[in-house]
Amino acid sequence: MEAESEFKEYYAKNMRGISGWFKARVYTIERWLYAAHRITGILIVLFVLAHFYSTGWHPGLWWDALLGIIVTFHTANGIRLILAELGFAVGKPLLIKKPSQRPVSIEGVQRYVVVFALVLFVVLAAIWAYYALVVQPMMG
Amino acid sequence: MASEEAKEYVLPPEVLEETMKASEELWKPVRKIKFRIYKYNPRKDYAPYWEEHELEVSRGMTVLDALLIIKGEADHSLGLRYSCRMGLCGSCAMMINGKQMLACQTRVLEAAGSGDVVELRPLDNFPVERDLAADFTSFFEKHRAVKPWIIRNDDVELNNPTGPYKQTVDEYARYYQFTDCIKCGACLSACPTAATDYEYLGPQALAQAYRYIVDTRDNGLDVRISVVDTEHGCWRCHFAASCSDVCPRGVDPAQGIQLLKKLLIKRKFGFKPHKPAEALPAKVKAEKKG
Numbered sequence: 001m002e003a004e005s006e007f008k009e010y011y012a013k014n015m016r017g018i019s020g021w022f023k024a025r026v027y028t029i030e031r032w033l034y035a036a037h038r039i040t041g042i043l044i045v046l047f048v049l050a051h052f053y054s055t056g057w058h059p060g061l062w063w064d065a066l067l068g069i070i071v072t073f074h075t076a077n078g079i080r081l082i083l084a085e086l087g088f089a090v091g092k093p094l095l096i097k098k099p100s101q102r103p104v105s106i107e108g109v110q111r112y113v114v115v116f117a118l119v120l121f122v123v124l125a126a127i128w129a130y131y132a133l134v135v136q137p138m139m140g
Numbered sequence: 141m142a143s144e145e146a147k148e149y150v151l152p153p154e155v156l157e158e159t160m161k162a163s164e165e166l167w168k169p170v171r172k173i174k175f176r177i178y179k180y181n182p183r184k185d186y187a188p189y190w191e192e193h194e195l196e197v198s199r200g201m202t203v204l205d206a207l208l209i210i211k212g213e214a215d216h217s218l219g220l221r222y223s224c225r226m227g228l229c230g231s232c233a234m235m236i237n238g239k240q241m242l243a244c245q246t247r248v249l250e251a252a253g254s255g256d257v258v259e260l261r262p263l264d265n266f267p268v269e270r271d272l273a274a275d276f277t278s279f280f281e282k283h284r285a286v287k288p289w290i291i292r293n294d295d296v297e298l299n300n301p302t303g304p305y306k307q308t309v310d311e312y313a314r315y316y317q318f319t320d321c322i323k324c325g326a327c328l329s330a331c332p333t334a335a336t337d338y339e340y341l342g343p344q345a346l347a348q349a350y351r352y353i354v355d356t357r358d359n360g361l362d363v364r365i366s367v368v369d370t371e372h373g374c375w376r377c378h379f380a381a382s383c384s385d386v387c388p389r390g391v392d393p394a395q396g397i398q399l400l401k402k403l404l405i406k407r408k409f410g411f412k413p414h415k416p417a418e419a420l421p422a423k424v425k426a427e428k429k430g
Contacts, residue, residue, distance in 0.1 A: 004186075012182035014274075016264050020335025026239040027330070027382045034332060034380035084379050087402030090395045093317040095309075103384035105395035110381075 028106055029114060033077055040074040061133060068128030076121035080113050089113045169196035173252050175206060176259040177218065181270050188268075191215065197248045203258065204232055204243040207272075219270035227388060230324030234272050235261035240326035240386040263329040279325050282341050285367050286349035291360030292416060303420040305357045311417075318351035318396055320389045327383035327393050339372040343383035346374050347396030353403065359416040365404070374400050 016023065021038050024031040047067060083089045084105075091104035151159070172194055180188035193210050204222055211218045222232040225244045232243040236251045237259050251258050266274035292298060321344060328334050328342040341349075349368045352358050368374050377397045384394040403413060 008182065008186070011180060011188055012268055014262065014264065014266060014268050015338070016335040018336060020264065021332045023238075023332070026237075027380075028385050030379065030381040031332070031385075034378060037378070081379055085398055085401050086405065087399050090398045093314060093392070093395065093399075094390075095313040095316055097317070097320075097390050101390035103381070103387070103390065103392040103395065105384055105392050105398065106381045 030106060030110075033080075033114070033117075036073060037077050037081070040070045040077075043070050044074060061137065064132035064136070065129040068132055069125050072124035072128055073121050076117045076124060079120070080117035083113055084110060166200040167198045169198050171197055171249065171252075172256065173197050173206075173248055174257045175210060176257055177207075177210070177215075177272070178261040179218075179271050180268055181219075182268055199247070199249060201248050202244055203236055203241075203246050203248055203251060203260070206248050206258075207243060207260070218272070220272040221269075221274075228322060230322035230388075233263055233324035233326045233329070233388075234274075235259075235263060235329075240264075240329050242324060242326075242388045245388060263325055265329050265331070265334050266325060274325065276323075276325060278338075279323070279328060279342070279344070282345040283323065283348060285341065286345045286352070286364055287360060287367075288348045288352060290352065290355065290358050291363055292357070293359055294416075297419055301419065305417040306420050307356050307417055311356045311414075314354045315351045318347050318391055318393075321348065321391050321393075322389055324388065326386045326388060327391075330382040330386045332380050332382065333376050333378065337372060337376060340376050341368070341373055343377070343393035343397060346377070346400060347391060347393035349374075350396040350400040350403070353400070353413065356414050356417040361407075361413055365407075368400060369404055374404070377401075 022035045024035050047070075080089075089108075089110045091108040091110070094101070094104060175193045175195060177191045177193065178188055179185075179191050193214050195206055195209060197206060204225060207218070207220055208222075211220070220232065220234075220243075222244065223229040224231070227242050227245040230242070233240060234243055235241075236243065236246055240263060241251070243260075248258060260272060262268050262272050263274045266276065266279065269275045323344060325344070327344050327347075331340070331343055334340050334342055346368060349364050353361050353364060374397050377394075379394060379398065381394045384392045387393065407413070
């Protein structure tokens with residue numbers, strides 16, 4: 001009986017829960033970045049826990065490059081979020097709107113910041129991967 | 141005389157004919173669309189179920205038009221909320237093919253795209269009242285929590301007003317965009333943070349808090365700060381920007397929240413937002429009259 005009432009409450013509340021974080025298909029690119037930021041953040045916390053257990057532990061050659069992708073994405077997107085949250089990239093409120101006005105905070109300067117963050121991510125990830133896959137094995 | 145004036149405004153017959161033809165074209169059935177509608181009465185049903193209806197739709201037909209036809213001809217028990225039918229009241233917001241939209245402003249063919257199915261659900265992250273109607277009680281409680289009215293300390297002026305409050309166009313432009321909110325709930329429904337944090341104030345309430353805080357007539361920053369500068373306030377927003385993406389009125393709540401954060405950070409460094417606007421002296425009005 002209790003299970004039945006919980007079942008009913010689940011549908012009556014209609015909350016998306018954690019699946020709501022990753023429902024990005026119908027929205028803009030910022031929603032994809034939000035989902036990716038969440039996942040990379042959780043993975044970094046998991047790595048740091050293992051790192052605390054043994055500071056000398058490293059996942060290995062290709063896994064090191066993957067760790068680089070996770071960390072550099074979180075860094076580059078984090079810079080974009082800091083800029084947006086300090087109000088630098090979201091533009092000014094409008095006094096006059098077009099009939100089908102798209103939001104300035106998404107499609108204004110912020111889009112350039114998205115491009116900047118993605119380019120920064122690719123550059124940093126490439127440097128990290130070069131170090132992990134080429135330089136580190138050479139150093140032994 | 142009146143009839144002569146009226147004659148001047150009658151459309152020429154060829155233009156009238158063309159307009160009628162265009163109108164007929166707009167309302168002529170062009171495609172058969174399948175509507176998949178969410179049905180659930182929490183007081184009666186064990187679990188939600190889907191109902192399907194097929195309808196011949198025209199180019200001009202909105203989702204609300206289609207729902208009213210289905211309600212009138214096929215399923216009288218269908219529960220939905222609507223009022224103005226022109227995107228001003230915000231009652232008919234629902235999930236149309238997985239995205240928050242106003243049923244009265246979305247054409248069926250636009251929603252269906254190249255497919256032939258339109259799926260309709262009640263707004264995500266809102267309790268279901270019945271079928272497509274969502275329960276807005278907590279949404280309005282959150283709106284009320286940020287005190288969405290002008291707060292002032294000068295009781296003498298409030299009780300015996302001597303004139304209107306002074307405000308320049310630049311000062312007006314700071315908050316005008318946010319006054320367009322129709323409280324349809326699309327932003328809160330689209331917010332990924334609201335999907336897991338039930339107490340999160342949400343984009344609508346936070347944007348309204350910003351709207352009143354930057355209004356120069358208002359002096360209520362210190363009162364509202366205890367509500368917005370909290371764990372479930374503006375710091376929970378991580379700029380997924382879906383609220384602004386789905387807003388049918390171009391209010392851009394994501395921008396409001398980020399500017400609110402900026403204002404709170406500046407305040408921590410000792411910045412004071414504005415002096416409350418003064419009332420224009422009554423003598424100015426008297427001079428103008430004279």
